[in-house]
Amino acid sequence: MSDGRIFIEPVPTAETEAFWAGTAEGRFLVRRCRSCGKAHWYPRTICPFCSSDETEWVEGTGEGTIYSFSIMRRAKPNYVMAYVTLTEGPTMMTNIVDCDPESLRIGDAVRVTYVKTAEGRALPMFTPKSEASA
Amino acid sequence: MSEKQLSRAMAGVAAIAGVGHSDWIADYAAVRGGTKPHDSFGYGAIAFKRALEDAGIDKSEIDGLVSGPPTAHERMCEVLGIDPRWGVQADAMMGIQAAALAIHGGMCEVVALVYGNDQRSAAVNYGGSNAAGGNAFLSYIYHAPWGFTSQGALYAIMLRRFMHDTGFSERDMAEVAVAQRLHSSLNPHAIMQKRITIEDYLASHYVTEPLHLFDYCLINDGGVAFIMMSAERARRCKKKPAVIHGIGRYDLSREATSLTPRLTNFYRPAQKAVAEQAFGMAGIGPKDVSCMQVYDSFSVHVPLALEGYGYCGYGEAARFIRETGISLERGIPVNTSGGHLSESYMQGWNHQVEAVRQIRGECGPRQVPDCRFVHYSSDVAGKALSIIYGH
Ligand SMILES: [Zn+2]
Numbered sequence: 001m002s003d004g005r006i007f008i009e010p011v012p013t014a015e016t017e018a019f020w021a022g023t024a025e026g027r028f029l030v031r032r033c034r035s036c037g038k039a040h041w042y043p044r045t046i047c048p049f050c051s052s053d054e055t056e057w058v059e060g061t062g063e064g065t066i067y068s069f070s071i072m073r074r075a076k077p078n079y080v081m082a083y084v085t086l087t088e089g090p091t092m093m094t095n096i097v098d099c100d101p102e103s104l105r106i107g108d109a110v111r112v113t114y115v116k117t118a119e120g121r122a123l124p125m126f127t128p129k130s131e132a133s134a
Numbered sequence: 135m136s137e138k139q140l141s142r143a144m145a146g147v148a149a150i151a152g153v154g155h156s157d158w159i160a161d162y163a164a165v166r167g168g169t170k171p172h173d174s175f176g177y178g179a180i181a182f183k184r185a186l187e188d189a190g191i192d193k194s195e196i197d198g199l200v201s202g203p204p205t206a207h208e209r210m211c212e213v214l215g216i217d218p219r220w221g222v223q224a225d226a227m228m229g230i231q232a233a234a235l236a237i238h239g240g241m242c243e244v245v246a247l248v249y250g251n252d253q254r255s256a257a258v259n260y261g262g263s264n265a266a267g268g269n270a271f272l273s274y275i276y277h278a279p280w281g282f283t284s285q286g287a288l289y290a291i292m293l294r295r296f297m298h299d300t301g302f303s304e305r306d307m308a309e310v311a312v313a314q315r316l317h318s319s320l321n322p323h324a325i326m327q328k329r330i331t332i333e334d335y336l337a338s339h340y341v342t343e344p345l346h347l348f349d350y351c352l353i354n355d356g357g358v359a360f361i362m363m364s365a366e367r368a369r370r371c372k373k374k375p376a377v378i379h380g381i382g383r384y385d386l387s388r389e390a391t392s393l394t395p396r397l398t399n400f401y402r403p404a405q406k407a408v409a410e411q412a413f414g415m416a417g418i419g420p421k422d423v424s425c426m427q428v429y430d431s432f433s434v435h436v437p438l439a440l441e442g443y444g445y446c447g448y449g450e451a452a453r454f455i456r457e458t459g460i461s462l463e464r465g466i467p468v469n470t471s472g473g474h475l476s477e478s479y480m481q482g483w484n485h486q487v488e489a490v491r492q493i494r495g496e497c498g499p500r501q502v503p504d505c506r507f508v509h510y511s512s513d514v515a516g517k518a519l520s521i522i523y524g525h
Pocket of ligand 1: 033034035037047048050052
């Protein structure tokens with residue numbers, strides 16, 4: 001799945017520890033504000049929209065659409081960086097994996113999948129829905 | 135922005151009276167050959183000396199210093215041999231704004247703005263998880279696990295979406311690099327002087343698709359300096375001054391780490407506010423601009439600036455580039471020196487030198503005829519800034 005790529009390890013902080021604990025269990029957690037109701041990315045304690053500290057983790061759908069992407073041709077193996085808009089609203093930087101990079105299009109529906117790092121963390125990445133279900 | 139008071143108080147107050155820079159071509163060759171002509175301070179000092187000569191003033195007249203980001207302020211004062219009564223460490227744009235305010239406020243009278251950077255010989259890393267101060271700019275830390283560790287990746291993703299939304303093509307993108315190479319081929323100071331064609335561009339390899347090799351700025355050592363003073367005083371200097379008629383800045387920093395301002399908004403809200411401020415202060419509009427200098431770490435800055443500052447409507451950059459033109463051959467010439475792509479990567483500092491030379495009429499074969507106003511724009515890292523230079 002990772003084609004021998006070596007990943008830079010994520011650096012969990014007090015604000016994101018739970019998120020990374022979630023991905024290790026195959027759960028995609030999204031931070032949402034109880035005060036204004038909006039979800040945000042990256043996860044924060046203080047809501048970026050209304051400054052409330054009444055934020056909480058909710059189970060995300062792990063689904064979204066490709067807002068834009070780039071194939072990193074400089075690296076071997078190539079990989080696909082993408083900005084994916086989650087169904088919960090926010091857009092996040094990620095990768096598209098298990099796909100034919102040439103066939104990817106903006107707007108494609110994608111679903112979360114997890115790729116293990118050397119230290120055993122699980123990076124949330126996305127894969128095209130059509131291929132994932134095949 | 136429209137409800138805010140737009141001030142014209144700074145219009146025509148300050149001017150650039152002298153410019154100088156290091157020998158970019160020779161130093162580029164030396165560094166590639168394995169030698170290191172100077173460190174960052176040395177490059178800055180050489181540029182400073184030349185800027186003083188260009189202005190025709192003595193070092194003793196300098197009482198303010200703006201030093202660029204790579205060099206410690208105190209040490210730069212020591213190397214230049216000055217004890218200023220005002221100073222700040224800042225990038226080109228914030229430095230110009232601060233210096234003009236300091237002069238206007240009477241905190242000092244003659245400011246040297248000095249930049250030196252040994253980024254090539256020191257192998258400064260602009261990629262990787264700690265690139266460009268990864269700890270300070272959270273995005274690099276957050277996105278590094280996904281291999282998103284460079285500005286190139288950011289601008290590639292931005293360009294792909296811009297193309298999708300507006301119909302802008304790779305061939306349209308090619309026009310920027312090709313025009314700037316035409317310009318640099320007429321510039322004796324430019325590192326890259328060999329002209330390229332649209333076909334050369336399209337045949338070049340991708341780095342981060344859809345960005346080609348030619349969309350990337352150079353990485354080279356060097357220094358730049360300029361001397362700012364009141365416009366009134368500058369008119370008594372050796373050469374014709376480049377007077378600052380308009381300055382504007384607007385920051386889009388909310389959601390900076392999420393990258394929304396750039397990837398989703400293409401800087402547009404910031405550019406709109408800056409255009410109102412800077413053009414408003416100068417009392418002109420895009421149609422009055424003789425040439426543009428655009429901060430071009432990547433070529434994609436150019437179409438975004440054309441649209442964002444009102445040279446054409448949103449989504450019309452491709453048509454503007456094709457029908458009006460952005461080269462010295464026709465239309466509004468953009469980056470008449472070759473810019474960061476082809477002249478020298480001096481992080482916006484060399485664009486000021488070119489603006490001043492165009493206003494003075496010193497540019498020889500690349501001179502824009504009857505150059506009345508030059509618009510410099512810089513849209514990077516969440517900040518949009520502009521300066522309007524004129525007579
Ligand atoms: Zn909220």
